[in-house]
Amino acid sequence: MKYHKVWSKSRRELFLACPRWWVIRYGINQGNWDQSTSKKWYSMNDIRSYWDLMLRSSKQTIFERLEDLQMNVEWSQLFTERRIRENLTNKLSRQQKIMSIHEIVGTKEAIDNNLELNNIDIEYLIKNAIKRINALWKTDFIQALTNRYHKQWMVFERTEYGSVNGIDMYCCPDIAVKIQNHWHLIRIDMQGSKDSCFEELEAMAMVSWIRGKNNLPILANKFIIRIIAWRNGFWNQQRFSANENKLIQSNYLIDSDIKQMQMMLSKLGDHHSMSQIPLANKSSTCRKCALRESCPGGTNLDAGTSQQSALELAEFIQAR
Numbered sequence: 035m036k037y038h039k040v041w042s043k044s045r046r047e048l049f050l051a052c053p054r055w056w057v058i059r060y061g062i063n064q065g066n067w068d069q070s071t072s073k074k075w076y077s078m079n080d081i082r083s084y085w086d087l088m089l090r091s092s093k094q095t096i097f098e099r100l101e102d103l104q105m106n107v108e109w110s111q112l113f114t115e116r117r118i119r120e121n122l123t124n125k126l127s128r129q130q131k132i133m134s135i136h137e138i139v140g141t142k143e144a145i146d147n148n149l150e151l152n153n154i155d156i157e158y159l160i161k162n163a164i165k166r167i168n169a170l171w172k173t174d175f176i177q178a179l180t181n182r183y184h185k186q187w188m189v190f191e192r193t194e195y196g197s198v199n200g201i202d203m204y205c206c207p208d209i210a211v212k213i214q215n216h217w218h219l220i221r222i223d224m225q226g227s228k229d230s231c232f233e234e235l236e237a238m239a240m241v242s243w244i245r246g247k248n249n250l251p252i253l254a255n256k257f258i259i260r261i262i263a264w265r266n267g268f269w270n271q272q273r274f275s276a277n278e279n280k281l282i283q284s285n286y287l288i289d290s291d292i293k294q295m296q297m298m299l300s301k302l303g304d305h306h307s308m309s310q311i312p313l314a315n316k317s318s319t320c321r322k323c324a325l326r327e328s329c330p331g332g333t334n335l336d337a338g339t340s341q342q343s344a345l346e347l348a349e350f351i352q353a354r
């Protein structure tokens with residue numbers, strides 16, 4: 035099966051965390067693979083935990099608030115709370131509709147059990163979302179925008195993509211701001227993962243994506259990247275300067291990811307067997323996955339990994 039070349043940080047993270055989950059989310063819907071099992075997996079995998087929906091609603095609310103700020107409309111605390119509640123409720127009810135289909139086909143209970151969907155208090159989620167948004171609005175960076183210190187800035191939708199070196203990249207910044215002679219590209223990470231040694235090279239993809247667009251400069255050293263990530267109850271900020279050399283290294287990283295993703299899909303073989311697709315590295319990944327019911331590692335990752343190795347060996351011997 036051929037992998038249509040698509041790269042984003044979240045695809046890379048999922049690929050590294052669990053190749054099987056990545057194959058089901060991003061691989062099998064691309065090819066002409068119409069088996070009913072794969073369709074069921076694909077639809078199950080798109081169910082998000084309530085926590086994930088809270089993070090997505092928070093991000094959506096932040097975008098809406100920033101877009102209004104660009105039009106000189108400022109939100110009150112009450113209005114912010116109302117919007118976060120509305121955005122979360124909409125996402126929950128949309129997911130509820132999908133869940134009712136799973137109820138008909140008999141997979142709802144498995145998803146409920148996997149994600150413990152019914153055990154989270156919505157008010158607790160809303161409180162968490164408000165805490166994040168309020169804290170973000172107090173950061174120096176957002177304060178500078180609300181106080182109109184910067185004249186030129188724009189907000190991007192994360193779903194925008196651009197083609198770079200033949201690869202479709204979903205990696206636009208959330209905000210771009212001109213400060214003196216540089217453009218600062220800002221990514222707001224609602225749930226910052228642990229520091230990774232690839233953080234800087236992954237972030238450079240934003241420069242590859244944006245340079246030359248919307249009258250922005252082409253030279254890499256005209257950009258500075260700022261990652262604002264929620265970690266341990268606070269917004270942490272990281273800052274990287276871009277240059278051509280870092281961009282070349284970032285492109286190598288992305289090319290190598292694409293090659294590995296293509297190799298992974300080729301392991302499905304003509305029979306689209308998942309037996310050679312590795313499972314998650316850590317059981318904590320499985321706790322966020324709606325596919326546990328259908329996965330050999332879903333209840334016991336170690337046992338599932340051994341079972342997978344035995345299957346892989348059997349297929350190898352059969353093929354000889």
Ligand code: SF4
Pocket residue numbers: 052054055313314319320321323324325326329330331332
């Ligand atoms: S249950 Fe775990 S191993 Fe299986 S697909 Fe989900 S994350 Fe991967």
